[in-house]
Amino acid sequence: VVSSAGVVVVGNEILSGKVQDLNGPFLTRELRACGVRLGRVAVLPDEVAEIAFEVGRMTGQFDHVITTGGIGATHDDVTLQGVADAFGLPLEPHAELVQMFVERTGEPPAGAAERLTLLPAGAELIRTGRPAYPLVRVRNVFIFPGVPRFLQQKFELLRPLLQGEPFHLRRLFLSVDEGRVADLLERLDRRFSNVDVGSYPKFDPGVDHAVEVTLESRNPEAADQVLAELEAELQADWIVRKE
Amino acid sequence: VVSSAGVVVVGNEILSGKVQDLNGPFLTRELRACGVRLGRVAVLPDEVAEIAFEVGRMTGQFDHVITTGGIGATHDDVTLQGVADAFGLPLEPHAELVQMFVERTGEPPAGAAERLTLLPAGAELIRTGRPAYPLVRVRNVFIFPGVPRFLQQKFELLRPLLQGEPFHLRRLFLSVDEGRVADLLERLDRRFSNVDVGSYPKFDPGVDHAVEVTLESRNPEAADQVLAELEAELQADWIVRKE
Numbered sequence: 001v002v003s004s005a006g007v008v009v010v011g012n013e014i015l016s017g018k019v020q021d022l023n024g025p026f027l028t029r030e031l032r033a034c035g036v037r038l039g040r041v042a043v044l045p046d047e048v049a050e051i052a053f054e055v056g057r058m059t060g061q062f063d064h065v066i067t068t069g070g071i072g073a074t075h076d077d078v079t080l081q082g083v084a085d086a087f088g089l090p091l092e093p094h095a096e097l098v099q100m101f102v103e104r105t106g107e108p109p110a111g112a113a114e115r116l117t118l119l120p121a122g123a124e125l126i127r128t129g130r131p132a133y134p135l136v137r138v139r140n141v142f143i144f145p146g147v148p149r150f151l152q153q154k155f156e157l158l159r160p161l162l163q164g165e166p167f168h169l170r171r172l173f174l175s176v177d178e179g180r181v182a183d184l185l186e187r188l189d190r191r192f193s194n195v196d197v198g199s200y201p202k203f204d205p206g207v208d209h210a211v212e213v214t215l216e217s218r219n220p221e222a223a224d225q226v227l228a229e230l231e232a233e234l235q236a237d238w239i240v241r242k243e
Numbered sequence: 244v245v246s247s248a249g250v251v252v253v254g255n256e257i258l259s260g261k262v263q264d265l266n267g268p269f270l271t272r273e274l275r276a277c278g279v280r281l282g283r284v285a286v287l288p289d290e291v292a293e294i295a296f297e298v299g300r301m302t303g304q305f306d307h308v309i310t311t312g313g314i315g316a317t318h319d320d321v322t323l324q325g326v327a328d329a330f331g332l333p334l335e336p337h338a339e340l341v342q343m344f345v346e347r348t349g350e351p352p353a354g355a356a357e358r359l360t361l362l363p364a365g366a367e368l369i370r371t372g373r374p375a376y377p378l379v380r381v382r383n384v385f386i387f388p389g390v391p392r393f394l395q396q397k398f399e400l401l402r403p404l405l406q407g408e409p410f411h412l413r414r415l416f417l418s419v420d421e422g423r424v425a426d427l428l429e430r431l432d433r434r435f436s437n438v439d440v441g442s443y444p445k446f447d448p449g450v451d452h453a454v455e456v457t458l459e460s461r462n463p464e465a466a467d468q469v470l471a472e473l474e475a476e477l478q479a480d481w482i483v484r485k486e
Binding site for chain 2: 016025028031032040041074075112115116150167178179180182183189196203204216
C-alpha cells in the first residue's frame with residue numbers, strides 16, 4: 001500500500017512569476033483522491049544541486065516522489081541530471097528512447113536531440129500505448145513534464161500504481177473563537193494519534209462560523225468517534241453545523 | 244540591497260487539498276515586483292522538525308525568509324516553535340504582546356491565549372499602526388499569518404524593507420522547434436552569466452509560436468545585448484515577434 005508522496009516542481013519560470021504553477025495543485029488534489037498523503041511540495045530553480053538535494057531527502061521520507069518540469073532539449077532542463085545525482089547514477093543514452101527516435105526520424109539522435117535520450121542509468125519506462133512518450137521512473141521517483149496537459153495525461157499511467165487507503169473527513173463549524181476550543185482540540189489530537197485534528201479560524205464577513213474544525217483519518221470509525229466526543233464536550237449552541 | 248528570499252508555506256490543510264494556497268503565488272508576484280529573486284518555495288506540514296529544517300537551510304541561503312501559516316492558538320500552530328528550533332532559541336512570552344493583551348482584555352493571558360504571546364527569544368515586532376497585530380521578525384525570518392487577507396495587509400509592512408534591483412525581461416517568440424535553437428541558447432547562457440536564458444515550448448493549438456525564449460537580467464543592457472545576438476544568429480523567418 002502506497003501511503004505517502006513528495007512533489008518537486010522545477011522551473012525558474014515558476015519562481016520568477018512568469019508562469020503560475022498548475023501542477024502542484026493538480027497533484028495535491030489527485031494524490032489525496034488516491035488516498036496518498038502528500039508530505040511536502042518543493043518549488044525549485046533549474047539547478048542540479050538543489051534538485052538532487054531535495055529528491056535525495058524525499059526518496060527516503062516518502063513512498064513515492066514526483067517531479068514536474070525541467071525535462072527537454074535545452075540547457076535549462078536539468079531535472080534528469082538532478083535525479084541522477086540524487087542517487088549517484090550516471091546519465092546515459094537509454095536504448096529504448098534511442099530506438100524510438102530512430103524509428104520516428106530515420107537517423108540516430110545528435111546534438112540537442114541526443115539530450116532527450118539521456119536518462120539516469122537503470123531508468124524504467126512506463127507506458128500503455130498513449131501518450132507516445134513514456135513516463136520515466138528512477139527507483140521511487142516518477143519524472144513528469146512541466147506542461148500541465150502532458151502531466152495530466154501521464155498521471156493516468158501512475159494512478160494504477162497509487163493504492164492508498166482513502167481519507168475520511170468530518171467537519172464541524174463553530175460559532176465561537178478558536179481560543180475557546182483550543183485546549184479541547186489539543187487533548188483529542190493527542191489521544192487519537194490516527195486522527196488529524198485541524199482548526200481554521202474564519203474572519204470573512206458573511207461566513208456563518210468563526211472556526212472550522214476538521215477531523216481526518218484513514219479510519220472512518222476513529223474520525224466518527226472524535227466527532228462524537230467533540231460534540232459531547234461542546235456547548236450545543238456553539239455548533240453551527242457539521243458535514 | 245536585498246537580492247533573494249525563500250518562502251515556507253505551512254499547513255496540513257494545503258497539503259491535503261482542503262485549502263488551495265494563495266500565499267505562495269501572491270508572494271511570488273510581489274517579491275518579483277520588488278526585484279527580489281525567489282530561490283525556493285517549500286510547502287510543509289504542521290511539523291516542528293520539518294519547519295525548523297527548512298527555515299534553517301533557507302536562512303543561510305537567502306537574504307530573507309518568509310513563513311506563512313501555522314500561527315495561532317491551537318495545537319496545529321507550530322511555526323513559531325519551528326523557527327525557534329531553527330536558531331536554537333527558546334519560545335518565551337514577549338513583553339509587548341503580553342502588554343497588548345492586557346490592554347485589550349484587562350487581564351493577563353492564560354491557557355490558549357498565552358500561546359499567542361509566545362515568540363522566539365529576541366523576536367522583533369514591526370508595525371506602523373495598522374494592522375493591529377504586528378509582523379514578527381526573527382533575524383532574517385518574517386513570520387506571516389496564513390489567512391491571505393491578513394498576509395497581504397502585513398506584506399505592506401515588509402515591502403519598504405525589500406529593495407532589490409528590478410528585473411528586466413525580454414521575450415522572443417519563435418516558430419521553430421526548441422531543439423533547433425537549443426545549442427545557440429546554451430552558448431549564450433554560458434557567455435552571459437548575468438542573463439538568465441529560458442526556453443519554453445508551447446504545444447497548445449491556436450498559439451502562434453512553437454517556443455518562447457526569455458532573457459532576464461538585473462542589467463537591462465545585458466538583456467538587450469543577448470537579444471540582439473540572438474536575433475542576428477537566427478533565421479529572420481523563425482522570429483514570430485518580440486516583446
